[in-house]
Each structure stands twice: as C-alpha cells, then as structure tokens.
Amino acid sequence: MxxxxxxxxxxxxxxxxxxxxxLAVAVQDGVAAALVDTNGDEADIDLDEYVRGPDGEWQEAGSGSADDQGTHWSWQMVSIWGRTSPGRTVEIEYLGVSHSTVALETGWWLFIAPSTDDSDALPRRIQR
Known part of the structure; x- marks a missing residue:
C-alpha cells in the first residue's frame, strides 16, 4: 500500500x-502507525506499526495491545496516544523538541517519530 x-x-x-x-493514523519520516479498535467496541485496541519498504510500500513492522492512552518504543519508532476533546490541540515533547497534533472528531490522537537507540527516550504530553 x-x-x-x-x-x-x-x-x-x-x-x-x-x-x-x-481510531487514528500517523505518518512521519518513513514510519507510520495506526490505532485500531479491532472489534468495534473499544475493548481491544491495537497499535499497528509500519515502515516504508524499498519499493515505497508500507509494510507492517509490528502490532501490539494498546490502552486508552500510552507510550511505546520500538527499534523503528516511538509513539504516544490518547483521547481528549475533539479538535483539541495536544502538545508533545520528544528529544527536547515540541510537537503538536490535533484530536480527531472521535477525540483520539496519535503522535509518532523515528526512535533512537535509547528505549527510555519516549515522547511525553505537555500539560497546559
């Protein structure tokens, strides 16, 4: 794809x-992720990760369980997600740089970035 x-x-x-x-999709710098409610009732949410292959197509790189909010590190990307008021701007800090994303009409939001070798280097939400 x-x-x-x-x-x-x-x-x-x-x-x-x-x-x-x-629930949400994010794409940045050769990595991508999607939050998927696997059965439509928000009881089983997964974070699916993708990397761009040599042919330019997105290839699944991993999948795992996710809660209503959280952070995740893998060798290819970091992610942070959650829920808030629809349309609200969410401020995030990662590696000393501020980023923002906007919650979708459902209230879900997702931020991703390529990871570093430091598994403790995770993005965090900045409360304002």
Missing part, C-alpha cells in the same frame, strides 16, 4: 472490516 489511511490500515493489519475501526 502506498498510502496509509483508515481503510488501508484495517486491510494491512488483517482486521475484519465488518468490525474493526481505525
């Missing part, structure tokens, strides 16, 4: 499109 979006994330993850719902 050349473009990672709500529909392609469900297909790439092998989720059943009758039930699965993509």
């Amino acid at each position: 050349m473009e990672l979006n709500a529909e392609s994330a469900i297909k790439a993850g092998g989720w059943d499109p009758r039930y699965a719902v993509t």
